[in-house]
Amino acid sequence: MHVFNRLLVATDCSDRAERAEARAALLMQEHKCDDAELLTVRERGEPEILARIMNSSIESATALATENAGQALAARAELLRESYGVQLNCQVRFGRPAPEIVARADELQADLVVVGAHGGNFFSDVLLGNTADKLAHLCKAPLLVVKNEPSQAYQRILVPVDFSDDSRRAAEAALAIAPQAQITFLHALEVFFEGKMHYANVSRDIIDEYQMKAFEEAWEQLNRFISALDPGERRMQRTITFGLPGPVVRDHAKATRPDLIVLGKHGRSRLADMILGSVTRDAIDQTDSDVLVIPS
Incomplete structure (x- = not known):
């Protein structure tokens, strides 16, 4: 019997990703889930580029990039709390989206991974297609690919x-x-x-x-x-x-x-x-x- 008590929600903080975030929040309401995480994966080379621009160390640039991304995640998590009454933790990672999402899902032993059907800077492709296909093959947890603006439970x-x-x-x-x-x-x-x-x-x-x-x-x-x-x-x-x-x-x-x-x-x-x-x-x-x- 499937349960959906621990969710991992992958987002690129784009407008399109809001659909996946909202659907995850609805599912948390429906299943009385209080264990969920909002994850964003930034480009692996972002800290190196930032370090060159700032003329600083990789460590400092990584910390700054993580802080900036974390603030964006926290703002979206707060919006979900206000709109749906749900609480999500936040996590920032650097690397390729699919492997990082799968690795984090394994670490959390997630019951469900939720992603949007389209990405922005979160994915190297304009469409999620390749990443979704990789996740579908690699993910040990159920994978929900969200395309539509949710207004109610699935009917x-x-x-x-x-x-x-x-x-x-x-x-x-x-x-x-x-x-x-x-x-x-x-x-x-x-x-x-x-x-x-x-x-x-x-x-x-x-x-x-x-x-x-x-x-x-x-x-x-x-x-x-x-x-x-x-x-x-x-x-x-x-x-x-x-x-x-x-x-x-x-x-x-x-x-x-x-x-x-x-x-x-x-x-x-x-x-x-x-x-x-x-x-x-x-x-x-x-x-x-x-x-x-x-x-x-």
């Missing part, structure tokens, strides 16, 4: 499932992070050998019968999967769509616009990781929803 959650233990963990996390939300469980059904059947000129009726049987089996499996979660009276929907996981998840998200997509990260093989990695990247880069990635 509509999409959970793609393939009936694996990884997707079960994702489903459990979805149930835990927003207890009042409606959850849609989506299964992408790949009908193997259908292409070869077409190539062999198998009749349309036989192919349709083959598809129908595969659909019925997947539907039964999906019902068993949900039942095993013991969801109680939760509002939920079930959807099975023919196709590859990446396009199915992307198209469904674009059509239904869920507040949050929750994905399980596979760890069984390099191929499985590559396939899910593409689904994760598509969800982050090509949908408008927030994305929660659950590690295997």
